[in-house]
Amino acid sequence: MMADRSRALFLILLFSSCTINRLNNEKTVIHLHPADQDLPLCISVTRGAEWSHKFTPGPFVIHIYPQIVFWCEDSLGHFVKTLYITGADGKYGKNTTKARLDDDFFRICFPGWTSRLISAGGHLPSRENPYTDALTSATPQSSFDLFTTLGPAGFPCKIYAEINKSMDYNQAFTEEKTGWVGQPSLIYYTEIPEYLPDKPFILLPIGQGDVQGGLQGNLDGFDTALEMVRDIQAVIQ
Numbered sequence: 547m548m549a550d551r552s553r554a555l556f557l558i559l560l561f562s563s564c565t566i567n568r569l570n571n572e573k574t575v576i577h578l579h580p581a582d583q584d585l586p587l588c589i590s591v592t593r594g595a596e597w598s599h600k601f602t603p604g605p606f607v608i609h610i611y612p613q614i615v616f617w618c619e620d621s622l623g624h625f626v627k628t629l630y631i632t633g634a635d636g637k638y639g640k641n642t643t644k645a646r647l648d649d650d651f652f653r654i655c656f657p658g659w660t661s662r663l664i665s666a667g668g669h670l671p672s673r674e675n676p677y678t679d680a681l682t683s684a685t686p687q688s689s690f691d692l693f694t695t696l697g698p699a700g701f702p703c704k705i706y707a708e709i710n711k712s713m714d715y716n717q718a719f720t721e722e723k724t725g726w727v728g729q730p731s732l733i734y735y736t737e738i739p740e741y742l743p744d745k746p747f748i749l750l751p752i753g754q755g756d757v758q759g760g761l762q763g764n765l766d767g768f769d770t771a772l773e774m775v776r777d778i779q780a781v782i783q
Contacts, residue, residue: 570687577693578630580680584695585741586783589616589629589705593689596773601713611685612711612774615652615659618697619704625666627697628659628677629705632685636676643712643726648672655710658733658755696782701741705780707734707749711771718767729771731755734778742782749778 591614601608616629634652638644644651649672653660660670671677696703714728715721721728734749751772753763765772 572688574686574688574690575693576630576683576686576690578680578683579678580695582695582697584697587629587694587696588781588783589692589694589707590777590779590781591686591690591692591775592777594773594776596711596714596770597688597775599711599714599770609687610712610714611687612709613655613685615656615708616692617659617662617706618699619662619706620699621702621704623704625662625668626699626703628663628668628681629694629697630692631656631659631671631677631682634671634677634682635679636671636673649675654727654757655712656708656731656755657757658731658761659706659708661756661760702737702739704735704737705747705749707778708732708755709734709771709774710755711774714771716767716769729768730757732765732768732771732774733761734775736780738780738782744781744783746779746781749780 598609598611601610613632615631618626618629620626631652633641633644647654649670652670663670669675671682676682708731710727710731712726712728713721715724716729719727719729724730731754732751733753733755735752736747736749738747751765753761754765754768756762
């Protein structure tokens with residue numbers, strides 16, 4: 547009898563799925579706590595049709611969400627500060643890739659931002675040097691509004707986003723070629739020419755993060771990655 551029950555339980559687990567992290571349809575609101583007293587800034591991200599995809603190891607279903615970093619630069623292209631980055635508090639939880647790679651995860655995930663950050667003398671987040679809630683939060687599972695401050699960039703200033711969703715493979719970016727990365731990071735950009743409170747500025751894709759550092763100004767081979775987000779807006783408040 548016990549053997550039959552054990553066999554039945556095994557078959558249920560084998561042929562059914564268990565969702566580890568369900569997709570959240572509600573917008574998240576993130577309030578960061580930067581130490582500076584610069585201009586309040588809101589960045590709104592609206593998820594697209596390809597915001598997440600499912601990874602199914604055995605009977606489990608795991609939703610993979612995009613990792614995102616925002617930063618600002620001055621009018622001459624000098625890195626000013628990181629505005630926000632997902633999941634950089636050193637507590638990697640269920641993200642086994644982050645746990646295994648530590649700071650190299652961010653280097654590979656965000657090569658454009660990493661290049662700018664390191665050139666400006668900054669350091670990547672890691673277990674030993676995690677970022678605080680002035681810069682990071684748990685990875686949002688859906689659309690979100692981010693409240694932070696712009697930083698001492700002055701005007702005009704440039705705002706960048708770099709977005710990467712692991713294992714988002716296609717014919718151009720296969721697992722054999724890219725490992726766990728899939729389609730490379732996409733870089734979005736807008737420029738705020740002057741102090742214009744309550745005016746939305748739309749961030750548009752301008753290229754991809756280059757694993758050698760910096761940015762490549764082409765989007766050849768991308769498909770689903772371009773549909774991760776529907777809209778990104780930055781508004782000075």
